[in-house]
Amino acid sequence: MLPDTQPSNDALLLEVRDLCTHVFTRRGVVKAVNGVSFQVRAGETLGLVGESGSGKTMTCLSILRLLPRGARIVSGEIWLQGTNLVTASEATVERVRGKQIGMVLQNALAALDPVFTIGTQVGEPLVMHQNMSWRAALRRVVELLRMVKVVAPELRLYSYPHELSGGMRQRVSSAAAIGCAPALLIADEPTTALDVTTQRQYLDLLMELQQATGMAIMFVTHDISLVGNMCDQLAVFYGGLLVEYGPRQQVLSQPSHPYTAALLQSIPQLGEPRERLPSIAGEPPDLGRLPAGCPFHPRCDAALDVCRTGEPPPVFTLAQGRQVRCWLREQDHDRSAAGSL
Amino acid sequence: MTEALLEVCDLVKHFPVTRGVLRGKQIGTVKAVDGLSFSIQPGETFAIVGESGCGKTTLANLILSLMPPTRGDILLRGQPISRLSPEALMLYRKSVTAVFQDPYGALNPRMRIGDVVTEPLAIHGYPRHARQQRLQEVLRAVGLSAESAQRFPHEFSGGQRQRIGIARALVLQPPLVILDEPVSSLDVSIRSQILNLLKDLQAELGISYLLISHDLATVEHMSDWIGVMYLGKLVEVGQAKAVCRQPRHPYTATLVAAATPPGRTPPWTLPIVGEVPHGLDIPSGCAFHPRCPYVQPTCRTLTPPLATVAAQRQVACHLYTDPTSAAIWPPPLPPAAA
Amino acid sequence: MARSTTPAPELVLPQPVPAHKTGLVAWGRSVFRGAPVFSLCFLTLAVACAVCAPLLAPYDPIQTNRTQTLVPPSLSAHLLGTDHLGRDILSRLIYGARISVTVGFLAVFVSGTVGTLIAVVSGVVRGWADTVLMRLTDAFLALPFLMVAVLVVSLLGPSLVNVVLVIGLLRWMTYARTIRSEVLRLTEMDFVRLARAAGARRRRLIVQHILPNIVNTLLVLGTLEVGSAVITEASLSFLGLGVPRPLPSWGTMLAEAQTYVFTAWWLPVFPGIAITLLVMASNLIGDWLRDRLDPTRRQL
Numbered sequence: 001m002l003p004d005t006q007p008s009n010d011a012l013l014l015e016v017r018d019l020c021t022h023v024f025t026r027r028g029v030v031k032a033v034n035g036v037s038f039q040v041r042a043g044e045t046l047g048l049v050g051e052s053g054s055g056k057t058m059t060c061l062s063i064l065r066l067l068p069r070g071a072r073i074v075s076g077e078i079w080l081q082g083t084n085l086v087t088a089s090e091a092t093v094e095r096v097r098g099k100q101i102g103m104v105l106q107n108a109l110a111a112l113d114p115v116f117t118i119g120t121q122v123g124e125p126l127v128m129h130q131n132m133s134w135r136a137a138l139r140r141v142v143e144l145l146r147m148v149k150v151v152a153p154e155l156r157l158y159s160y161p162h163e164l165s166g167g168m169r170q171r172v173s174s175a176a177a178i179g180c181a182p183a184l185l186i187a188d189e190p191t192t193a194l195d196v197t198t199q200r201q202y203l204d205l206l207m208e209l210q211q212a213t214g215m216a217i218m219f220v221t222h223d224i225s226l227v228g229n230m231c232d233q234l235a236v237f238y239g240g241l242l243v244e245y246g247p248r249q250q251v252l253s254q255p256s257h258p259y260t261a262a263l264l265q266s267i268p269q270l271g272e273p274r275e276r277l278p279s280i281a282g283e284p285p286d287l288g289r290l291p292a293g294c295p296f297h298p299r300c301d302a303a304l305d306v307c308r309t310g311e312p313p314p315v316f317t318l319a320q321g322r323q324v325r326c327w328l329r330e331q332d333h334d335r336s337a338a339g340s341l
Numbered sequence: 342m343t344e345a346l347l348e349v350c351d352l353v354k355h356f357p358v359t360r361g362v363l364r365g366k367q368i369g370t371v372k373a374v375d376g377l378s379f380s381i382q383p384g385e386t387f388a389i390v391g392e393s394g395c396g397k398t399t400l401a402n403l404i405l406s407l408m409p410p411t412r413g414d415i416l417l418r419g420q421p422i423s424r425l426s427p428e429a430l431m432l433y434r435k436s437v438t439a440v441f442q443d444p445y446g447a448l449n450p451r452m453r454i455g456d457v458v459t460e461p462l463a464i465h466g467y468p469r470h471a472r473q474q475r476l477q478e479v480l481r482a483v484g485l486s487a488e489s490a491q492r493f494p495h496e497f498s499g500g501q502r503q504r505i506g507i508a509r510a511l512v513l514q515p516p517l518v519i520l521d522e523p524v525s526s527l528d529v530s531i532r533s534q535i536l537n538l539l540k541d542l543q544a545e546l547g548i549s550y551l552l553i554s555h556d557l558a559t560v561e562h563m564s565d566w567i568g569v570m571y572l573g574k575l576v577e578v579g580q581a582k583a584v585c586r587q588p589r590h591p592y593t594a595t596l597v598a599a600a601t602p603p604g605r606t607p608p609w610t611l612p613i614v615g616e617v618p619h620g621l622d623i624p625s626g627c628a629f630h631p632r633c634p635y636v637q638p639t640c641r642t643l644t645p646p647l648a649t650v651a652a653q654r655q656v657a658c659h660l661y662t663d664p665t666s667a668a669i670w671p672p673p674l675p676p677a678a679a
Numbered sequence: 680m681a682r683s684t685t686p687a688p689e690l691v692l693p694q695p696v697p698a699h700k701t702g703l704v705a706w707g708r709s710v711f712r713g714a715p716v717f718s719l720c721f722l723t724l725a726v727a728c729a730v731c732a733p734l735l736a737p738y739d740p741i742q743t744n745r746t747q748t749l750v751p752p753s754l755s756a757h758l759l760g761t762d763h764l765g766r767d768i769l770s771r772l773i774y775g776a777r778i779s780v781t782v783g784f785l786a787v788f789v790s791g792t793v794g795t796l797i798a799v800v801s802g803v804v805r806g807w808a809d810t811v812l813m814r815l816t817d818a819f820l821a822l823p824f825l826m827v828a829v830l831v832v833s834l835l836g837p838s839l840v841n842v843v844l845v846i847g848l849l850r851w852m853t854y855a856r857t858i859r860s861e862v863l864r865l866t867e868m869d870f871v872r873l874a875r876a877a878g879a880r881r882r883r884l885i886v887q888h889i890l891p892n893i894v895n896t897l898l899v900l901g902t903l904e905v906g907s908a909v910i911t912e913a914s915l916s917f918l919g920l921g922v923p924r925p926l927p928s929w930g931t932m933l934a935e936a937q938t939y940v941f942t943a944w945w946l947p948v949f950p951g952i953a954i955t956l957l958v959m960a961s962n963l964i965g966d967w968l969r970d971r972l973d974p975t976r977r978q979l
Contacts, residue, residue: 449870
């Protein structure tokens with residue numbers, strides 16, 4: 001049984017335990033996040049990979065307590081440096097947002113208010129959270145813009161978002177996110193709206209920022225090929241569950257969950273042309289109408305009878321800190337390793 | 342040499358940008374497509390690869406004859422479409438159809454699927470029973486059940502809607518289908534289903550595809566030929582696998598590098614600089630020169646023509662005007678850029 | 680279709696989501712979910728009064744009676760009292776519903792049709808037609824409604840038809856603007872592009888693709904405008920420019936009640952309540968329809 005305070009482990013920055021977030025709609029309850037647990041250590045990059053509706057974005061919104069109307073954290077704990085964000089007051093969470101957790105969202109144009117200049121928008125969190133004067137804040141904004149490789153930052157202070165290109169807007173959003181030197185940056189599909197070459201530039205920039213500031217990054221994406229060089233740990237989401245978790249290199253080279261394995265097989269890789277791509281039968285599940293048992297079983301080649309009934313499989317801990325939720329891996333479950341996490 | 346199915350000859354489309362109350366004053370031109378030439382053989386897939394703003398959508402609109410070109414022509418089996426009579430133009434429309442990117446915007450939300458798929462048949466005057474029969478055939482071919490015909494688009498998922506779009510594109514048995522980012526908006530786990538379906542249909546029906554995409558990995562998997570587009574011009578044309586393995590234009594190399602899976606080194610590594618400029622501010626000379634590490638003085642003034650530099654490979658780059666320097670590949674980076 | 684030796688396409692046969700449960704009750708429940716019940720009832724009542732006025736009214740609305748003037752409401756004889764000429768208020772209210780409901784819906788029909796026509800031509804033909812029509816819309820918007828109404832009615836004389844025409848032809852601009860932006864948005868959508876690429880003519884595009892998709896907006900706008908039309912008619916009648924007396928209109932009743940506000944309260948109060956309720960009902964129904972028909976809430 002896990003203790004109900006955060007274990008005193010200095011390197012551990014964020015710990016999510018058994019998070020359940022449900023969305024209450026007219027048609028019933030949608031179990032957007034259905035028992036997700038993971039950890040993020042200081043300075044580490046965690047990649048959250050999954051398709052639309054797999055629960056990765058709702059997990060991030062739960063951490064930030066920015067859930068849409070009708071969605072509620074039903075159970076679980078989110079520990080960030082000693083505070084449980086699930087039970088914390090709105091005031092506490094507002095202090096955390098922007099100061100301890102920065103966020104970069106998908107659509108950079110929507111993230112920036114079109115009627116305020118760049119200087120105002122990037123400087124605002126500095127003034128609010130760090131009690132700086134506007135003059136000092138603007139000086140810091142120039143430094144931040146230089147860090148994110150915006151050319152002529154002193155002039156850009158007075159530009160409006162529509163005067164910048166897509167890639168530059170994304171970089172400005174990132175500057176706003178890291179302004180208060182947060183310990184954790186949550187980047188939700190930050191590159192989806194960008195061109196391929198701009199994507200690469202941006203990801204390189206994120207890695208440089210991480211080296212410079214030592215912050216941890218939670219990188220959410222649907223494109224598993226992007227996590228390649230960036231992430232230390234990888235968390236694969238499907239149907240509201242965290243189905244596989246572990247060091248990135250191992251998860252990619254030896255996936256232990258059938259979904260991860262099938263997904264990696266089905267994506268075309270440049271330089272490895274194949275006559276026919278193995279594909280996964282069926283469609284991603286409707287979270288409002290999840291099947292009994294494991295959410296992946298209708299599409300799984302190796303599904304057993306136990307996979308089709310009852311509750312989804314529990315978390316099995318494998319060697320080297322890997323976790324998987326699949327009945328096929330039950331015999332690899334290392335009980336002694338489970339307790340030490 | 343078999344006759345090309347579709348041939349694009351020096352295609353140009355410029356959009357004037359006007360200002361003023363009555364839109365009288367012209368302040369600039371957006372050169373969306375600026376002198377494109379390529380051809381598609383029957384049964385082959387030709388891919389146009391490029392990022393946003395390169396003119397791919399305009400090219401699709403031109404080939405679908407949704408707008409007239411400013412200059413140049415498109416030939417279907419040798420017949421230029423600009424000189425077709427209205428009846429012949431309708432025949433052209435039967436021969437070239439399209440599948441678009443967004444599965445949610447491509448179907449009229451108020452029409453039943455059966456009507457959506459048979460609409461092209463209705464437009465061309467096919468009688469009802471022929472339409473129904475063809476509908477059943479084509480639904481089966483894309484893997485949808487027969488009762489789907491009575492349902493509305495919102496009852497289907499993204500992948501299923503894309504299948505419906507494919508069914509509609511095939512209903513007239515066209516020899517050429519334009520695929521504009523066919524899987525980019527779909528969930529990752531079902532993309533390969535649709536790609537396999539497209540490949541199977543091509544093998545069975547012998548159709549040609551004009552695949553428009555920004556994803557080089559998908560393009561390499563699906564295509565026979567690749568044309569790389571940058572700001573309205575083709576900068577490299579060649580066989581798909583060869584271009585991906587040995588890109589010759591610096592821009593192509595940046596695309597290949599960006600698409601190379603991490604853990605593997607790209608064949609030609611160069612620094613990626615800057616972003617695609619806006620359509621109104623196309624640089625002089627070679628449009629890529631502000632971002633190119635190999636830039637020379639000629640690049641700023643002279644636009645390189647698309648020229649054959651090797652067997653079945655055309656490149657528009659001044660690096661290849663000098664035959665001796667072209668022999669070393671990849672070209673060594675100049676000291677300033679390295 | 681030529682068959683070759685390659686394997687048949689992968690038959691993933693995905694089953695589409697089952698259709699909604701059938702049955703009248705289920706259909707009714709799903710169609711009228713969340714509807715404002717009182718408003719719907721009132722609107723039905725008003726329409727019923729309009730249609731069946733001769734059957735429902737206890738007395739003749741224009742028959743005067745010198746002996747029964749200004750009788751207060753009582754349960755015995757006149758439920759809502761009589762006016763200064765001895766006419767039964769309730770009967771006049773019921774016959775007045777005819778005028779209000781007819782004018783309300785007909786005026787909306789006229790302005791909706793004119794506005795949609797202009798919007799569709801403007802949005803589909805574009806170019807100079809669009810510019811000319813939009814400038815025309817601006818010009819009409821600049822017209823002061825009441826002055827034009829006075830002018831027209833004094834030239835043509837007061838009658839039901841003229842009132843409908845005046846309101847209808849001076850209120851189409853809202854429709855034109857709103858529907859035009861809808862049409863512009865629709866013409867950019869992929870399914871219209873594909874229909875054009877397949878060779879569809881303009882007529883087909885408009886009938887099959889554009890009109891069915893603007894019905895929602897039109898419906899919502901229409902119900903909201905009904906309230907506006909009713910008030911406009913009442914105002915015109917109040918000023919003596921509406922339907923000719925002695926035809927009872929709620930606005931006329933209000934006009935005639937001016938001098939009796941403090942002495943016979945039932946003269947202005949009941950027509951006033953009737954107008955308020957009808958306008959409120961149509962607005963609430965319009966709000967509900969807009970939310971209900973919003974495509975982003977459609978079940979997927």
